[in-house]
Amino acid sequence: MEVIRGLHNLRPAHRGSAVTIGNFDGIHRGHQAVLGQLEAGARARGLPATLITFEPHPLEYFAPERADARITRLREKVDALRAQPVERVLCLKFDARLAAMAPEEFIQRVLVDGLGTEYLVVGDDFRFGNRRAGTFETLEAAGAEHGFAVERTRTYSLDGERVSSTRVRNALTAGELETAAELLGRPYRLCGRVVHGDQRGRTIGFPTANIPLYRRKRPLSGVFAVWLTVDGGPSRPAVANVGTRPTVDGTEPVLEVHVFDFAGDLYGRPVSVEFVEKIREEQRFGSLEELTAQIDADAAAARRRLGVE
Template identity: 60%
Template sequence: MELIRGTHNLRPRHHGCVATIGNFDGVHLGHRAVLAQLRARGAALSLPVLVMTFEPYPQEFFARDNPPPRLSRLREKLSGLAAAGVDRVLVLRFDERLAQMDPEAFVDELLVRQLGVRHLVVGDDFRFGRGRAGDFALLERCGRRHGFEVVHTPTFELEGGRVSSTRIRELLARGELDAAAALLGRPYAVQGRVAHGAKLGRTIGFPTANVHLHRRSTSLDGVYAVTLQTADGRRFDGVANLGRRPTVGGTREQLEVHLFEFCGDLYGRAVSVEFRKHLRAEQRFASLDALTAQIERDAQAARAYFRALSAS
């Protein structure tokens, strides 16, 4: 899959494609249904599949002080899009210039002149351009004028409702990890590199791998049974805390993972952490001894969960 950062990196060879536009946060089953439809159309037209997405997300630009939590950062999203068979991803910086762009100029300059879009798939509630004046009807009119097809994304429902990133965030926030995994098509996971921390865990008998989240906020909070996977495919079960660590005066969200059957050094290594079961909310303890006793109970609960899982 080819990553194109910004329109200044578009070349003549990028002209001609089938395309879709959106955040694709989490690359869930609904997204993958759209991409499968787009791949089929691309194959019929002998054209590559292109996804146009934005950094930051438009919601993050317009709600700078309180943006919605992300399901995936850019690296994770690109991995999901590549696995879904996308040929090219165009990442546009969402800024004031793009927000104020005339909708028809967006279509004429980018979709027609630079990309040569022949088939476009968007949500029927898709809005773009200055004052959000661009909509599905405008795209249809432009498509008829310039000779490209415009279709809306098919509704993809599962577990009694439409599959969406918002719905998955809500499930994660309520600790309903199995339901979120059903909509994602996989357990919810975050990727990052293991970094050096304060090394407090090893002093109380629970050494942890500290994984950088690289995001302002998440839909998760608390203690979880998790599975950590290394870049070479090794998998280790464990227990993790995602939060601000109030007992030790923490101030920012941090992911700390204690692995049950691991001996070695993960510092600097890329890992993926799957969240399998929510055990409890994060809380403040009166002392380190009380915290240590609770971590032991959490570890026992996580071990029991994995034993039951393997026996089922």
């Protein structure tokens, strides 16, 4: 899968595409249905399936205080897309220039001149361009003018309710990891690179791998039973905390993972953390002794849940 960052990196070879557009936060089963529809249209026309997405999300640009917590960062989104029938991802930087672009200019520069779009699939509630003036009908009219087909996405439902990023996010916030996994079509994971921490966990007998979250908001928080994978290797049972470590007056959100029966060096290595079950909410303790006792109990609970007692 080819990742193209910005319009300036489009080349003549990228012209002639089947395209879909959106934030695609989570790459959940609803998104996967859209990508299946895109693949079918692309295959019928002999075109590469191309996904256009934005970084940051438009609402993060316009009103970061009102933006939802992301299910997936860009890197996690791209990783999830590698398992989908997508050949190209065009990531457009959402900035003042893109926000001010009129719908007609977006169509001309991105869809027509940039990608040579021949087939487009989007939701009929899709809005784009300056002041969100562009609509599905705008795209239909442009398709008739420029010679590309425009098709509506089909709604994907589970248990009688539409699968959406909001539904996934609500399940994660509530700690309903099985529900989230069912909506995503895979277990929920956070990815990152292990960095040096303050070594406090080591002093109380629970050394941790510290992974910065680089998120304004988190879709979940608390203590969890997890599996940790290093560099795509075997999964290792672990207990993890997602939060700000209130007992030690932490401020920056971090993912801390204590891997059971492991003594290797993880610094600087990319890891993936798969969330299995929520054990409890994050809380402040009166002393490190109380915190240590609770971590010991959390570890025992995680071992039971993961079947590694």
